[in-house]
Amino acid sequence: MHYPIAVETGTGTQAYGVVVPDLPGCFSAGDTLDEAMDNAKEAIELWLEVAIDDGMAIPQPGALADHQRNRDFKGWTWGLVTVDLASLSDKAERINITLPSRVLRRIDQAAKDAGESRSGYIARRALA
Incomplete structure (x- = not known):
């Protein structure tokens, strides 16, 4: 399963921020882009584990192009994180x-x- 992630570019004093639009409340960060991507995968896996344990339906990933049109993420960088349920x-x-x-x-x-x-x-x- 491939979840789109939105990455807000970090600065010298601010970490890279990551949001997973398809998983409400799932976000992460990292001091480098690589660290932010790794942390995003971990955040997604933890979010899904809790959902599975609670008997929740697992949200299907939305289309990357649809998320890119969301004005809340204008100027953010996009990526995909692969998770095997x-x-x-x-x-x-x-x-x-x-x-x-x-x-x-x-x-x-x-x-x-x-x-x-x-x-x-x-x-x-x-x-x-």
Whole structure:
């Protein structure tokens, strides 16, 4: 899953600020752009973990182009942070399932199109 992030450029005395528009209240910062990006990924993962633990639906990422038109973020830099929902579970369990080949091919193609692993795609769809 790829979440758009808005990055407000830092200065010599101010950190880079990061906002995740699709996750209300999810924000981060960093002294460097690289640190801000790393911290944004951590903030997103923590936000999603809490949402999963609380049984909330996981918000789908909005289109980057739609967010870029938001006047609140005029002049900000944009990026994408990739998160695999399957990695957010406390405990991974290996399972064995049987599916028709054509269904498995559709799942694999959808996961590839979403930039996710098969497990991550199935987990995200189940939590949605």
